Amino acid sequence: MTESGNVPGSVDSVLELLAGQSYIADRALATAVHLSLTLNRPLLLEGEAGVGKTEVGKVLAKGLGRRLIRLQCYEGLDVASAVYEWDYARQMIEIRLAEASGQTDRSRIERDLFSEKFLIRRPLLEAIQPSDGIAPVLLIDELDRADEPFEAFLLELLSDFQITVPELGTLKAEEPPVVVITSNRTREIHDALRRRCFYYWLDYPDAARELEIVRVRVPEAAASLLRQVVAFVQQLRSVELFKLPGVAESIDWTRALMALGKDELDGATIDETLGVLLKYEDDVGRIRGAQAQATLAEVQRELAAAPSE
């Protein structure tokens, strides 16, 4: 248990906490979240784009009432932009001031120059030693985009929750942050890092859960439209596409259809708005027209056969 004490005590309360922030999780994900909260270990989420990995971090921060510190990874992300940097301009001025006031004790100047006063705190340092003293939620987003050296650096941070600044010494977190790491698998995350985390593979949800997710996120949409959208997207996921639509796309599509004033799917509308669902030209070309019509007909048959509510 962390000192902040507001960590939910069971899988059920994690489910509640997530649902309270409009995040519909299944029990398996809630178990992984619960374990990572109670045992203070990072949570590694993998899955296709648009299944709600990043959202887990954001929602946890809101639900726990903690600050969200987000580190977006990219290739070449280094210590200077992820952890800390010295404020060279101010150090320069400090040297000039020392010179002007006749200060000659070099070791003393050096001590002053490399003190916390001149340290620019980047996300990871801020997560270890938050300025407000409350352990935040640290979201390390798309770790697969960072390169291997950075991943190796994270190992020390994530196992001991400490950061070494050569000029200052080792800074240790009084209370470890809640860490959520996401990866889209454009590169395999190393085994050593995986071992330190609880792992969960976020899959595309089944129709019932996706319906609930979209309903919660777009509450103003008509029930009939929601059912059609979800059934259509679920059908699309069985087609061989280069990039399958995620839940984020279902939500966007529903909003787009609402904005166009549609409360029912029709062939022409699907063709016009397909770009919201599919993000590659070959995929759009493949579905547009005949295939979309066929899928829509299939969806209508399916919904007519099993009218719900």
Added chain:
Amino acid sequence: MPSETVLAERVTRFGRLLRGAGLKLGPGQILEGIEALSEVVVTDRREFYWALHAAWVKRGEDRDVFREAFRLFWRQPDRPVNRVLEELLALSRITPERRSPQSQKRVLDALDDEKRPKRELRAEEADVVRLAFSDVEVLRQKDFEQMSSAELREAQRLIARFRFPVRDLQTRRWTPVTGRGAIDMRRTMRASLRQGLDHIPLRWRRRKTRPPGIVALCDISGSMAGYTRMLIRFLHALSNDREQVHTFLFGTRLSNVTRALRHRDVDVALAELGARVRDWDGGTRISSCLRRFNREWSRRVLAQGASVLLITDGLDRDETGSLEGEMARLQRSARRVVWLNPLLRYADFQPQARGIRAMLPHVDDFRPAHNLVSLEALASALGGQHGQRPAGRTSGRSASASLSAAAE
């Protein structure tokens, strides 16, 4: 409800079963699994399952193995682990090699390919079939002769000199330099403190570069049989020489052999390849293999600026699918596509084959090799300056013009 010690003992044995089935579980992980269980309601089967899952399954690919092993083990948790493992292996033929969902899909496809009589499978049976694929296709295995030490030395020597025809990538990381570059403030500051405060000696740094990642797609069909041994030697040496080399072999299907080729010992690597890859010296289905690659691997291995080295004669026997479309997609995903074609052993070769015509517009760099009988020739075909190197990406789309030049 068994007592806690009994439960811990069973969980430990379940961990041993999973280790036998190929999951990476050390004693530390076993303890973590038990710790995780103490945080959930163990009498709830789902919580029990998912807590162990979160603690032990660290890769998407391991989920199926975990599910099967869980089902088998907890039915009668007191049977000896070895017996359960045997049953698991017999059922699903899980080798210690990791099984990916892709490979399972491949099984199902293979089933279709074989035009086997189809019938409805019970759900349980279907699972087993999905896992058991190694005996679905009975295909050739390949025996490589052992490498002589002279051959090994030659490979190492050539690789050391080898230049991949793609420029190094500039990274966003810095390295200190003595000449001019950008000012390195951190080192400058330290130096000025050492030297005295009245002057500030500048220190410099420069962006680091790194060699580009390479994804090799190598044709091992019958028409390439004469080169296979040498190509594999080359790919093995390449995999051991640098980071970020992924290797795929294809004939009628695509196999990711990256892990096998990383074995230091070339004979071990070759033996594993010979046993694992089943479509040696057969037909070629370039477009369906490329499609598999595009859908299942390209996003995972072509990120971070990797280039593709495609080694094939372009003789496609695939009548289905669009080879041109797949090549175009491949080119859009990769930084550069370098095609090495050993077919040009005849000087008067003309690109008549349909496959070659479809592929040529979508490569950035076309390297015909008139004579690809040795590693030496291979390295120089790839590394030398004589190949066609269209300056930019856009002009690279029409490498076909250069073919006639090469054939002259």
